[in-house]
Amino acid sequence: MSPTPQHEVPLRLLRERPELTTDLLALLDISVPEGCDVRSCGEERPEVVAAQRRVDSLVVYEDAGSPRLAVITEVQLRHDPGKYWVWPAYLADVRADLKCPTLLLVLCPDEKTAARCRQVIHLGHPNLILVPMVIGPNQIPLFTDPATAAQKIELALLSTLAYGASDQGPEVIDTFMAALDVIGDNEKAKHYADLVILAAEGYVKDLLEERMKSGTFTYQSDYAKSIEAKTEAKAALRILEKRGVEVPEADRAQMLACTDPAQGALWLDRALDATTIADVLTPDSEDGTRT
Numbered sequence: 001m002s003p004t005p006q007h008e009v010p011l012r013l014l015r016e017r018p019e020l021t022t023d024l025l026a027l028l029d030i031s032v033p034e035g036c037d038v039r040s041c042g043e044e045r046p047e048v049v050a051a052q053r054r055v056d057s058l059v060v061y062e063d064a065g066s067p068r069l070a071v072i073t074e075v076q077l078r079h080d081p082g083k084y085w086v087w088p089a090y091l092a093d094v095r096a097d098l099k100c101p102t103l104l105l106v107l108c109p110d111e112k113t114a115a116r117c118r119q120v121i122h123l124g125h126p127n128l129i130l131v132p133m134v135i136g137p138n139q140i141p142l143f144t145d146p147a148t149a150a151q152k153i154e155l156a157l158l159s160t161l162a163y164g165a166s167d168q169g170p171e172v173i174d175t176f177m178a179a180l181d182v183i184g185d186n187e188k189a190k191h192y193a194d195l196v197i198l199a200a201e202g203y204v205k206d207l208l209e210e211r212m213k214s215g216t217f218t219y220q221s222d223y224a225k226s227i228e229a230k231t232e233a234k235a236a237l238r239i240l241e242k243r244g245v246e247v248p249e250a251d252r253a254q255m256l257a258c259t260d261p262a263q264g265a266l267w268l269d270r271a272l273d274a275t276t277i278a279d280v281l282t283p284d285s286e287d288g289t290r291t
Contacts, residue, residue: 004077005198005199006075006077006109006161006199006201007056007075007077009157009195009196009198009199010073010075010107010158010199011056011057011073011075012195013154013157013158013195014040014057014059014073015040015057017154018038018039018040018059019038020154020155021038021057021059021071021073021105022038023152023154023155024073024105024107024135024155025071025103025105025133027135027139027140027141028133028135028139030103030133032061032069033061033063033068033069035063036061036062036063036068036069037061037062037063038059038060038061038062039059039060039062040057040058040059041058041059041060055072055073055074055090055094056072056073056074056075057072057073057074057075058070058071058072058073058094059071059073060098060100067098067099067100068100068101069100069101069102069103070094070095070098070100070101070102070103071102071103071105072090072091072094072102072103072104072105073105073106073107074087074104074105074106074107075106075107076106076107076108076113076117077108077109077113078113079113079116079117083117084119084121087104087121087130087132088121088123088130090104091104091130103133104130104132104133105132105133105134105135106132106133106134106135107134107135108134108135108136109136109137109161109162110136110137111136111137111138113136114134114135114136114137114138115136117132117134118131118132118134119132137162137163140155140158140159140162140163141155141159142159142163142168142172143155143156143159143172143175143176143179144168144171144172144175145175146175146178146179146181146182147179147182149175149176149178149179149182150179150180150182150183153179153180153183153192154192156175156176156179157176157192157195157196159172159176160172160173160176160196160200160204160208161196161199161200161204164200164203164204164207164208165202165203165204169203169204169207170207173204173207173208173211174211176196177193177208177211177212180192180193193212196208197209197212212228213228213231225259225260225261226259228261228264229258229259229260229261229263229264230256230258230259230264231264232258232261232264232265232267232268233255233256233258233264233267233268234256235268235271236255236264236267236268236270236271236280237252237255237256237271239268239271239272240271240274240277240280243271243274243275245271245274245275245276245277246276246277247277248277251277251281254281255267255281267280267281270282
C-alpha cells in the first residue's frame with residue numbers, strides 16, 4: 001500500500017525537527033537525557049544489521065557521538081496485527097546495534113486505533129512483555145493561544161489534525177493559522193500551511209481551505225494560491241456556462257489547472273462580457289500565446 005499524507009506528514013515533521021520527539025515523549029511524562037545532540041536517521045536504520053526491517057522514524061540522542069537514547073516512532077493509521085510481531089524486533093535490533101536504551105512510540109489519528117495499539121505484547125518468555133507507548137488524539141494538547149502554538153508549531157499542527165473535526169475545530173484551526181503569522185518567517189509559514197492542508201481530510205481540509213482563501217492571514221502558501229486560482233477559474237467557467245458560451249475540454253482543463261490567482265481573476269473579469277472562449281483566453285503577446 002502506498003504511503004498516504006496522513007502517514008507521511010508526521011514523519012516529515014520528525015525528520016525536519018527531530019526535537020519534536022522530545023515534545024511527544026513529554027506528553028507521556030517520559031524524559032530524555034539532557035545536553036544531548038538529537039538527530040534523525042530517516043527511514044533507514046544504517047546502524048542496524050537487520051537492514052531488511054524498516055521503521056517509520058528513528059531519532060537518536062547522542063552525547064559526544066555516543067548514543068544515549070534511541071526512539072523509534074511508528075505512525076499507525078489503522079490496526080495491524082502484524083505489528084505485534086515486528087515491533088519487539090525493531091526494539092531489539094536498534095538496542096543491540098546502538099547499545100543504548102530504546103523506546104517505541106506509536107502515533108495514532110484516532111482513539112480506537114490507539115487503544116488497540118496499547119495492547120500488551122507477550123513475547124512468550126516469562127515476565128517478558130512489551131507495552132507500546134501510544135499517543136492518540138486524547139494525548140495531543142489543544143492549542144487556543146497563537147503565541148503558545150507558534151512556540152510548538154509542529155505539535156500545534158498535529159493538534160489541528162487531531163481536533164479539527166471536533167466542536168472546537170474552528171478555534172483550533174484559527175489558532176494554528178494565526179500562529180503561522182506569529183512565527184514571522186513567511187517561507188516557514190508556507191511550509192507548515194502546505195503540510196497541514198496535505199494531511200487534513202474531509203471537513204477539516206474544507207475548513208482550512210476556506211480560511212486560506214479568506215485573506216484573514218498575512219501569508220499565503222502555494223497550496224492556498226492554487227485554491228484561490230481554481231476558485232476564480234471555476235467561477236469564470238460557471239459564468240460562461242450561464243451565458244451559453246461553449247468551452248472546449250482542452251480550454252476547460254487549462255483553466256482548472258491554473259495556479260496563479262491573478263490569472264484566474266483576469267479570466268473571471270473577461271468572462272463577464274465574453275461571447276466566445278477566445279474572449280476569455282485572449283492572446284496578450286505578439287506571438288499569440290494564450291494567457
